[in-house]
Amino acid sequence: MAIKKYTALIGLLCLLASGSYAQIGTSYDVQDSSLITRKRLPQHNEFMNNAYPFPAKPRNQWEVGIKGGLFNIFGDVPTVFPTFGGGIHVRKALGYMFSLRGEFMYGVGKGLSWKGRGSGINKAWEAEGYGVAPFGIVFDNYRTVMKDLNLQAIISFNNIRFHQAKSNWNAYGIVGLGASWYKTNINALNDGGNPYNFSSITVANIYKERKETKNQLKDLLDDSYETPAETDGDARAKLGGNTLLGNFHFGAGMAFRVSPRVNLAVENRFTVTKNDLLDGQRWQAARTGNPERPFGSILTPDYDTYNYFTVGANFNLGGKSTEPLYWMNPLDYAYNELNAPKHMKLPKPILDDADGDGVTxxxxxxxxxxxxxxxxxxxxSKDTDGDGVPDFKDKELITPTQCQPVDADGIGKCPEPACCKELREGGFIGGSASQCNIGDLPSISFTGRTVSLNNDSKAVLASVAEKIRTNPNCRIAVIGYGESSKSAQQLSWDRVNAVINYLVEQEGISADRFIFKYGEGGGDPNTVDLRDGTAEEGPNAVPAPHPNLRRRN
Structure with a gap:
């Protein structure tokens, strides 16, 4: 009957497990420092600074549980079902697979033998008058109240997963040590305080007759269990009138996650004690015919054990903590980081740029x-004026459209101005009207790497402006020197630009009357020359060749 109950319950739980295999979420945020204990903050800080590759273990919740189920003793007297067992526990994860659990259990076990015997009657039965006629036959029975307190190591089997973040069921194994204390009584006297006359019971000689024998015993026996069973006396330690024993136990269980704080569990634990009197009866090989005890010699001890099968509810407690680690998959963070990096230190990509122009x-x-x-x-290559000659070859960066097409150096030929054409057509070209008699013009000197005009230079330019105004047919070439480097070219441009700007803005000379020349060779880089440029060609404005090297006044 008991086997059928176990089978049905296990089958139901397996059915639940088969329908509860879905993924239930992702890991905690490993960058959240509020989940890290003070002891592990140094590791967390190193991880956040990419000085250590592993995140710190987070603070995780405690589990407390309550459970109830079946308790039974495997001894010399067959168990009577059902018998109750229940308990409470506290559990704490040490890592993702290992945890420790402290558990208290309370269980009541009962047993009744369907085989009577007239020899090997223990002292407890003899003390009540059994072993002599008319009470020469005894049917062993017992009621044991068992308590134990244990420390258990638990290993989780299935929270490390490769193909999903988490599972909502958790299988685990149990092994531990503890202390058991128990008290066993036997039902030796009836309501009147007299021994039972078992001679009226039909003794079963074959296995299949045991049911009939048990029914007769149930009709005969009350439920008093008034007589203390045989013990080892002072040879065993005592705890509150109970026999105290050490124990070793092992088992397995399966938990089903209902929510982040609640799970249901079913488990079975088997406990071994070095004692043969949990059921109040010593093993004696003289009891031949017992299929459960086929070996042994007279008075050879055969230690009793007990089994504890429960279903329980567990609750996770703790704020600013993750779920217990045995519910979490340590691979979840690694897989998520590989798929969508948030913290991973990635190398800077290096892309080929053969010509070094900044474009890969x-x-x-x-x-x-x-x-x-x-x-x-x-x-x-840029072509600022669109004349077909790239800027790095163009000696005239801005050629007006009307002056194009240009030659191989990017220099165009502008059409004759209308005013000159009128003079030529009117017969003035070749006479005094077409000639420039401005004569020699002074040079402007600069000191160091300055581009500012001092007062002396401004006075000189005032006199030049007066000459230009009195010679309207003249164009003035403004020439700067310095071609040895980009810096020298830009400084030459800045100084020419300063001279022309002063004559245009301060002296009112039209910008069209100047020819802008810079970076020329053969002259003093600290000098800007002015000369008659009427017979020359060139633009009156040129873009800065290296604007990032420009000097400001």
Whole structure:
């Protein structure tokens, strides 16, 4: 009957497990420092700074549980079912697989033999008058109240998963040590305080007749269990009138997660004690015919054991903590980080750029641009004025449209101005009207690497401006020197630009009357020359060649 009950219950739990295999969420946030104990904060900080590859173990909840089920003793007297067992426990995870549990159990076991015997009657029965006629036959029985307190190591088998974040069921094994204390009584006297006359019971000689014998015994016996069973006396330690024993136990269980704080569990524990009197009867090989005791010699001890099968509810307690670690998959964080990195220190990607123009070869539409040539976002050489000559070759970066097409150096030929054409057509070209008689013009000197005009230079430029105004047919070439480096070229440009800007902005000379020349060779880099440029060609404004090197006043 008991076997059928176990089978039905286990089958029901397996059915629940088969329907409860879904993934139930992801891991905790390993970057959340509020989940880390003070002791492990140094490791957490090293992990966050990418100085240590492993995150710190989080603070996790305690589990408390209450359970109830079946308790029975395996001894010399067959067990009577059902008998009750229950208890409470406290459990704490040491890691993702191992945890410790302290458990208290209370159980009541009963037994009744269906085989009578007239020899080997123990002292407890003899003290009540058994062993002599008319009470020469005894049917062993007992009622044992068992308590134990244990420390258990528990290993979880299935929380480390490779193909899902978590499972909502957890299988585990149990092994532990503890203390058991018990008291056993036998039912030797009837309501009147007299021994039972078992001679009226039909003794079963074969196994199949035991049911009839048991029914007769149940009709005869009351439920008093008034007589203390045989014990080892002072040879055993005592605890409150109970016999105290050490125990070793092992078992297995399965828990089903209902919510992050509640789970239901079923488990079975088998306990071994070094004692043969848990059922009040010593093993004696003289009791031949007992199929459960086929071996042994007279007075050879055969230690009793007990089994504890329960169903219980467990509750997780604790704030600012994760679930107990045995409900979590340690691979969950690693897999999530590989899939979508949030903390992983990734190396900076290195992409090829053969021509060094700052545009990677994958996106470079002109992969062989000369060194230092300015390019656009696609790696193509810039052509600021759109004249077909790239800027790194163009000696005239801004050629007006009307002056194009240009030559191989990017220099265009502008059409004759209308005013000159009118003078030529009117017969003035070749005479005094077309000639520039401005004469020699002074140079402007700069000191160090300055681009500012001092008062002396401004006075000189005032006199130059007066000459330009009195010679309207003249164009003035403003020339700066310095071609040895980018820095020298830019400094030359800045000084020419400063001179022209002063004459235009402060003296009111039209910008069209100047020819802008910079970076020329053969002159003093600290000097800007002005000369008659009427017969020359060139722009009156040029973009800064190296704007990032410009100097400010």
């Amino acid at each position: 070869d994958q996106f470079d539409l002109e992969p062989n641009t000369p060194a230092n040539a300015p390019v656009d976002s696609h790696g193509v």
